[in-house]
Amino acid sequence: MTLKQHSILPGFGLTMGFTLFYLSLIVLIPLAGLLLKSATISWDQFYAAVTDPQVVASYKITFGASLVAASVNAVFGLAVAWVLVRYSFPGKNIVDAMVDLPFAMPTAVSGIALTAIYAPNGWIGRWLDPLGIEVAYTQLGIMVALTFIGLPFVVRTLQPALEDMDVEIEEAAASLGATRLQTFVRVIFPAIMPALLTGFALAFARALGEYGSVVFISGNLPMKTQIVPLLIMTKLEQYNYAEAAAIAVVALGASFAVLLFINIVQWWSRRYAA
Amino acid sequence: MILRPFVAFGLFSIALVSIAVFAGGCRRSSDPNAVKILNVSYDPTRELYEEFNRVFAEHWARQSGQTLDVRMSHGGSGKQARSVIDGLEADVVTLALAYDVDAIRRKAGLMPKDWQSRLPNNSAPYTSTIVFLVRKGNPRGIKDWNDLVKPDVSVITPNPKTSGGARWNYLAAWGYMLKRELGDLSKLHDPKSADAVAKANEKAKEFVKEIFQHVKVLDTGARGSTMTFVQRGIGDVLLAWENEAFLSIHELGPDKFEIVVPSISILAEPSVAVVDKVAERHGTRAVAEAYLKHLYSSEGQTLAAKHYYRPRNAEGVPEEYMKRFPKVKLFTVREVFGGWEKAQAEHFNDGGVFDQIYKP
Numbered sequence: 001m002t003l004k005q006h007s008i009l010p011g012f013g014l015t016m017g018f019t020l021f022y023l024s025l026i027v028l029i030p031l032a033g034l035l036l037k038s039a040t041i042s043w044d045q046f047y048a049a050v051t052d053p054q055v056v057a058s059y060k061i062t063f064g065a066s067l068v069a070a071s072v073n074a075v076f077g078l079a080v081a082w083v084l085v086r087y088s089f090p091g092k093n094i095v096d097a098m099v100d101l102p103f104a105m106p107t108a109v110s111g112i113a114l115t116a117i118y119a120p121n122g123w124i125g126r127w128l129d130p131l132g133i134e135v136a137y138t139q140l141g142i143m144v145a146l147t148f149i150g151l152p153f154v155v156r157t158l159q160p161a162l163e164d165m166d167v168e169i170e171e172a173a174a175s176l177g178a179t180r181l182q183t184f185v186r187v188i189f190p191a192i193m194p195a196l197l198t199g200f201a202l203a204f205a206r207a208l209g210e211y212g213s214v215v216f217i218s219g220n221l222p223m224k225t226q227i228v229p230l231l232i233m234t235k236l237e238q239y240n241y242a243e244a245a246a247i248a249v250v251a252l253g254a255s256f257a258v259l260l261f262i263n264i265v266q267w268w269s270r271r272y273a274a
Numbered sequence: 275m276i277l278r279p280f281v282a283f284g285l286f287s288i289a290l291v292s293i294a295v296f297a298g299g300c301r302r303s304s305d306p307n308a309v310k311i312l313n314v315s316y317d318p319t320r321e322l323y324e325e326f327n328r329v330f331a332e333h334w335a336r337q338s339g340q341t342l343d344v345r346m347s348h349g350g351s352g353k354q355a356r357s358v359i360d361g362l363e364a365d366v367v368t369l370a371l372a373y374d375v376d377a378i379r380r381k382a383g384l385m386p387k388d389w390q391s392r393l394p395n396n397s398a399p400y401t402s403t404i405v406f407l408v409r410k411g412n413p414r415g416i417k418d419w420n421d422l423v424k425p426d427v428s429v430i431t432p433n434p435k436t437s438g439g440a441r442w443n444y445l446a447a448w449g450y451m452l453k454r455e456l457g458d459l460s461k462l463h464d465p466k467s468a469d470a471v472a473k474a475n476e477k478a479k480e481f482v483k484e485i486f487q488h489v490k491v492l493d494t495g496a497r498g499s500t501m502t503f504v505q506r507g508i509g510d511v512l513l514a515w516e517n518e519a520f521l522s523i524h525e526l527g528p529d530k531f532e533i534v535v536p537s538i539s540i541l542a543e544p545s546v547a548v549v550d551k552v553a554e555r556h557g558t559r560a561v562a563e564a565y566l567k568h569l570y571s572s573e574g575q576t577l578a579a580k581h582y583y584r585p586r587n588a589e590g591v592p593e594e595y596m597k598r599f600p601k602v603k604l605f606t607v608r609e610v611f612g613g614w615e616k617a618q619a620e621h622f623n624d625g626g627v628f629d630q631i632y633k634p
Contacts, residue, residue: 220433220491221489221490235624239356
C-alpha cells in the first residue's frame with residue numbers, strides 16, 4: 001500500500017487539511033490543555049487525588065448510573081424506534097419530534113422539571129412515596145435524569161438502521177417457518193446490533209459528562225449521590241485546577257476505554273455476523 | 275434527508291454570516307460620553323443591584339455628565355471569582371465573602387493586598403446573617419441551633435464545598451457551640467483558656483457533624499436549597515441568609531413559612547472591591563470607585579435595607595425597613611475563626627473538617 005492513494009475525487013488535500021485543523025481547534029487543543037494542567041502536580045499528588053475515597057465513590061456512582069441509564073435506553077429506545085419506523089398512526093410526526101426534546105432542553109431545566117415531578121410532593125413522587133420508593137435525591141434519581149438525556153441518542157441511531165431493513169426479510173423468515181422470537185433474535189437483532197451499540201455508546205458517553213440536570217435531582221451527598229462532574233466543580237471551587245484536571249483525566253481515560261471497547265465489539269460483530 | 279447542494283451551501287453561508295455579525299457585535303463602541311462598567315456579583319443580589327444601578331446612573335449623570343451603563347453578571351460567588359481570575363473583565367466585584375475577593379488578588383494579582391481596608395467596614399457596605407426558615411407555625415418547635423439535631427428533624431443547607439453561603443451556615447453553627455461551651459467568645463484569644471478552647475472546638479466539631487447527619491439534600495448553591503425547601507417541600511428547616519429568607523416569604527406568602535432567629539449567629543459580610551488592573555485598563559477607576567462609595571450613602575444603604583440586607587448605617591434609612599431586622603447577637607469570622615483564609619484551610623479545603631464529617 002502506498003502512502004498516497006490516488007482518488008478520482010479532487011480536493012483530498014484541502015479537505016483533509018481542514019479536517020485536521022478543525023479537529024485540533026475544537027477537540028485536541030482543549031484536551032491537551034487538560035492534560036498539561038494535570039501534569040502540573042507530581043505523580044504522588046495525582047494518585048492521591050484520584051484515589052481519595054470520595055472520588056472513588058463518585059466514579060462508581062457516575063459509571064454505574066450511566067451504565068444503567070444507557071442499558072434502559074437501549075431496551076426502551078429500541079421499542080420507541082421500532083414503533084416510529086414500522087407503524088403509522090395519527091400524530092406520529094409529533095411523537096417523532098418529541099424524541100429530540102431532551103437534546104434541545106437546557107439541562108438545568110430538565111433537572112428541575114424531573115425533580116419537581118419525582119420529589120415526594122410531585123406528581124409521580126407522591127404515588128411512589130407511600131410505596132417506600134424514593135426517586136429524587138437518591139441514586140435512582142440520577143439514573144432517571146441520565147435516562148432522560150440519553151434517550152434521543154439510541155432512538156436516532158436505530159431509526160435509519162430499521163428503515164434500511166426490508167419487511168420482506170421478516171416475511172421470508174416467517175414463510176420459512178421461523179417463530180416470531182426466532183425472527184427477532186436471528187434476523188432482526190443481528191442487523192441492528194451495530195446501530196444499537198452505537199446508540200448505547202453515545203448515550204453512555206453523554207451520561208458520563210452530564211452535570212446540569214443531575215445536580216438538581218441527586219441531592220449531592222458525598223459518598224452517596226455525588227457524581228464526578230460535581231466533584232470536579234468542588235475542586236475548581238477551591239481553585240484547585242490541577243486536581244480537578246487529574247480527576248477529569250481519569251474519567252476521560254475510562255470513558256475512552258469503554259467507547260473503544262464498544263467500537264471493537266461493533267467491528268467484531270460486523271465482521272463475523274455477516 | 276439529503277440536502278440539495280444549494281440548500282447546503284445556503285446554510286453554510288448563513289452560518290458564516292452569523293459568525294461575522296456576532297464577532298462584530300462584540301467589539302466595543304467608543305462614545306466618549308458613554309461609560310460602561312461590569313459588576314460581577316453573586317446570586318441573591320440581583321434585585322438589589324437592578325435598582326441600585328438605575329439610581330447610581332442618574333447620580334453619575336448629574337455629577338459627571340456621562341451616561342453610565344452598568345452591566346451585571348450573577349452566579350455562585352466562588353464561580354464568579356473564578357471567572358474574574360480566568361479573565362472576565364470585571365471593573366468591580368461584589369461577592370458573598372471576602373475569601374472570594376481575596377482569591378482574585380492571590381491568584382490573579384488584580385488588586386493590592388490592602389483592598390479590604392480601602393473602604394469602610396471591611397469593604398462590606400451591607401451585611402446579613404444566618405437565620406432559620408421553618409414551615410408555618412413552626413411544627414417542630416425549632417428555636418435555636420441545638421434544636422437542629424433533635425431526632426427526626428431534617429435540615430436543608432447547600433454544600434459548603436460549592437457554596438459560599440453554606441460556609442456561613444456551617445461557621446455559624448460552629449460558633450454557637452463555642453459560645454455555649456465557653457460562655458464568652460473572648461476566651462478564644464486568651465492563652466490561659468487554651469485547654470477549654472480545644473475542648474469546645476472538639477464539641478463544636480461533633481455538633482456540626484451531627485447537624486450534617488440531619489441533612490438529606492446538599493444543593494450546590496443557596497438558591498437551589500431554597501427551592502428544595504420551599505417548592506419540593508423537603509426538610510423541616512432551611513439554613514438561609516436573612517435576605518434570602520425574607521425574599522422567600524415575600525414572594526411565596528407569609529402564610530406558608532416563618533423566620534426563626536437563633537440566639538446567636540454570624541455576621542455575614544459580603545465584600546465589594548474595585549478590580550484595579552481591569553478598571554485602569556478600561557479607564558473606569560473613577561466611576562468604579564464612586565459606584566462602590568455610593569453603596570455607603572444613605573441612598574445606597576436604604577436600597578440595601580429595602581432588599582433585606584442589613585445596612586451599616588441606619589441613619590436616613592426609613593424606619594419601616596429597619597424594623598424588619600430583629601436584634602441578634604452576631605460574631606465575625608475574624609474574631610472566632612481568625613479570618614477567612616484560616617477558616618477555609620481548616621474547614622473546607624480537601625481533607626478539612628467538613629470532609630472528615632463524610633469520611634466512611
